[in-house]
Amino acid sequence: MARVNGEAILQTEYEVFLRQQDLDDNLTLAGDSEDRRKLKRDLLERLIDQRLLVQEARRHFFTMDARQVDREVERVLGAYPPEQVEEMLRRQHLDRDGFRRQTEQLLLIRRLLEQEVVERQAVTREEVEKYYQTRLQEFVRSEEVRVRQIVVRTEAEASALRQKILNGASFEDLARQYSLGPEGKRGGDLGFFPRGRMPPAIEQAAFEMWGGRVSAVVASPYGYHLFQLIERRPARTLSLEEARPEIQRRLLEERAKEAETLYLRTLRERANIERDLNRLERIH
Helix, strand or coil, X not given: CEEECCEEECHHHHHHHHHHCCCHHHHHHHCCCHHHHHHHHHHHHHHHHHHXXXXXXXXXXXXXXXXXXXXXXHHHHCCCCXXXXXXXXXXXXXXXXXXXXXXXXXXXXXXXXXXXXXXXCCCCHHHXXXXXXXXXXXXXXXXXXXXXXXXXXXXXXXXXXXXXXXXXXXXXXXXXXXXXXHHHHHCCEEEEEECXXXXXXXXXXXXXXXXXXXXXXXXXXXXXXEEEEEEEECCEECCHHHHHHHHHHHHHHHHHHHHHHHHHHHHHHCCCEEECHHHHHCCC
């Protein structure tokens, strides 16, 4: 399909990459139109970019520790139920070895971009302040509450736990011991949330509580709940210092994206790239 500094991109690689992008339907709908040709060409250019980045990582003598690659493979595959892993790999036309090789390449590219692009970006205090002043409306926050939760399967169990809390037992300890929610290991802490994010019954109980008190038993599709108010934040506008970390993150992401585009352009300008567009036309 192409050669990048003498290194071939094979048609089989292209076809696997095509299926992984879920573009088959788009290509079919586009027929033989100019849109179809553009989709196929854009995909080839993305493969070329990947190859350029991998070559540059090698030029910097970057390598990935096998244990790090294995951990990333386990993290990604672990997001799927065990019985669905093989089906996911089949849809992507990969076996486990192929998936591991692909993961290693992506980690190499990520390491290269972090060192050569992301870590070289900086944001000044003046830029942060200007962003804050010109986009102040983005930092308006509605009223929020922070609550602890215990959720159990039956109303009787919830009522018994509520009585224990009223008699002096620790809400946090009981949450760690009995709550079915993932936040149970944090003592039931749900963190801060505004109105409109939780189911109505939960929201009503959370926003009507007084600090430190335990709610009545609240039923929901998830089970039976108890809540305890930790803190309440009134509606407000974040101060510059409160908003600073978020503004810095946004500006750095924007700057890194622009720098990555420029970095790739530089790699392309000094590379020898050949494309077989006739072969590309014959792919369906």
